[in-house]
Amino acid sequence: MARAAQPPATIELAQVLDRGTTRAVALWLEVVPDPVEREEQIAALTPEHLRVLDGLLDAETGEELVSTLDPLAAGELLIGIGVPTAGLILNELNTDLAADILRELPPDDRETLLSAVPADQALVLRGLLSWPEHSSAAHMIPDVLTVEAQSTAAAAIDSVRSGAAHLRADSQSGGYVYVVDGNGRLGGVVAFRALVLAPADALVADLMDDDVLAVSPLDDPEKSARLLLDHRLLAIPVVDGERRILGIITADAAADIAEEEATEDAERQGGSQPLDVPYLRASPWLLWRKRVVWLLVLFVAEAYTSSVLQAFEDELEAVVVLAFFIPLLIGTGGNTGTQITSTLVRAMATGQVRLRNIGRVVVKELSTAGLIAVAMAGAGLIRAFTLGVGWQIMLVVSLSLAAIVLWAALIASILPLLLQKTRVDPAVVSAPMIATIVDGTGLLIYFLIAKALLPELAGL
């Protein structure tokens, strides 16, 4: 930040509240723009401090504060400062943010706050809360500016002006005005600025773009967000089956949705279930619950490796040196597979790779794996040589590495695409899952090659 050029001494909110002036709170908001730092300082406040804060926040500074917080923290703050101020702030917030916050609260607290919001806005919020959480409609703001195609620019501005009185003051409409017909059906879009800059008697029909993308209320919010971001729009309308506008999703909400998706995918890729809460708010019990199921599933799957090794017990006893390379071989297989799935799963999440690309993906990955196999076979030869294990073991290790790399690449490139076909999120193909699959099968490959090449094992 520009203003961080000479870093200001941080101000503690608790000290600001001891000062007890509205101006001091505004200054604090300016000096501490970081949401996480704000949350930490708020979490440290005593009930007395919260009462002081309640007296100092007006709708505007309250909105500026609450809109930056995580919905969970925002909900706690609103409950903490008490009903009248909380209602004012909720009324000032963008409607989608207010709904997000209310959604996170226990039903009792939600009702308490809703009762403090003006009736018309409470009705709108209840409408948003009635949509399923994982729907595009749950993320929209219902504040839409509409005009009719046959209006002149001047008449349209007047109509927007009177319509705007009913809308949130800071409604982030992205500056789009939507053009509807007499039945409220979406027919086009025009930039608010274009309306203002056009001659007063220009027809909206001539200013508008009639090719307007829209989404349905129950569409996957991640898909709607991606559509908006791909087309670099500042808003996308949500329309019902008759193409009547229910609301719009704005670019900042879409960025939020995409961020959350990326976080969930990152967590899944690490072999954990998504936390759904900010990390620092997650208790050890919650972390345990989200992690232990996958760990046990993977443990059971990995337990198979013990059976493979037990099956080759005679071979291991005859040539104990073979055991030295077990972690190296299966580790390399896991690493190769993880490199592929992490890149591929992300490319699928951002829409760059689809199921129909499976042929290209497999060919590309097997070609790459062929090149990598050569490098790893060479590295394996050198490592086995330095351990002084004899040329036959060297050959076994080297060939096994090459085979395991190719095998891991095949599994890792096909599995995420197959899962998507069965409508499972490919992000569940985590690094631990790939490593587990490759471990057992990699051992099989290793011992089969060893049996084929080592004369000592010929009779076993």
Added chain:
Amino acid sequence: MARAAQPPATIELAQVLDRGTTRAVALWLEVVPDPVEREEQIAALTPEHLRVLDGLLDAETGEELVSTLDPLAAGELLIGIGVPTAGLILNELNTDLAADILRELPPDDRETLLSAVPADQALVLRGLLSWPEHSSAAHMIPDVLTVEAQSTAAAAIDSVRSGAAHLRADSQSGGYVYVVDGNGRLGGVVAFRALVLAPADALVADLMDDDVLAVSPLDDPEKSARLLLDHRLLAIPVVDGERRILGIITADAAADIAEEEATEDAERQGGSQPLDVPYLRASPWLLWRKRVVWLLVLFVAEAYTSSVLQAFEDELEAVVVLAFFIPLLIGTGGNTGTQITSTLVRAMATGQVRLRNIGRVVVKELSTAGLIAVAMAGAGLIRAFTLGVGWQIMLVVSLSLAAIVLWAALIASILPLLLQKTRVDPAVVSAPMIATIVDGTGLLIYFLIAKALLPELAGL
């Protein structure tokens, strides 16, 4: 999408071009909104088809097409259709997008296209291209609407109206107008709509918000994007040392930056270097280059496991059964560590966890690991029992699992935070890296516990 309710038969661009009408191209844009599908169909065009396309694209449809494509694909298309049309389209595009596309092209092609853009816009583009690629300034659009604080609303609208004539038609300013003093220094921000809706004689100073966040041109673009997204702004100004506005970063550009960061982090987390190109455009050679270095580094690190096993060769020969559990034990350690780093690294990337939280993180993770250790020790006991290895080995396996889980948790929770302290991107603490670190040390733990508890190994 709403319009996908009855999925339309997809239209091939090649067929559209055989039709040869502008209307058909517009229809294609409407039926095929998906950027990747557009890119694939464009990549399949012959030079003849590209010439036809050149004849059919005007500035507007060209902008609608090119703005959805990946910058690499967009650059190839512009070179493919030839200079005059490409210049028109580049002039129509948002300036930050045009600069992104030019940045990806070889210098010769870049000059060819720049020479086709009107001189004033070419100058602006060259200005953007002169900033380092990894700077906030490289992502800004220089089209900013400014007014002075002492203007009335009516005068401000007039000044914006005349200023707007020089700006891109679709400039996505987010509807903000910035308020500057006589020396061009940033003093506030006012919504364009607020200007229009205010009484004509209202002063801008009374309408504006004087607490405006700004960033410096050389600031890390990821930090600037996060600031904008955290505060749910539609644009954030880039200012020089004197707080004069150089341009703005818009919400859609910020979302793009955050998306790219998430993709790079996902690739790093898989133990690969970021590709920097869309997956389907990456050749096997490129994939090989981005992956093989880390694979070899990890191989060398993992090679240490062979030395550990060689050091315990006598123990292995005495109790070969110990080898059965090697993959299971080190696999579980790797999985435990990967779960932690994936969650933690993402929380750090989104700003939810900072270096100063290291104490809370370690306590939280070790508490969680304690709970997990109990579960895994139990699972290990059962698995060892089913293999019929005797109660002493059962005990060794079970205790080793618990110890390895705790050890992996300690490493995985500290390492990303320590790396951030040394200004290395914590995302390089990949799943493969954690697995590799835990493998060798986990084996040590296992054999030390075995030596302590197994009477057969007492003399070795």
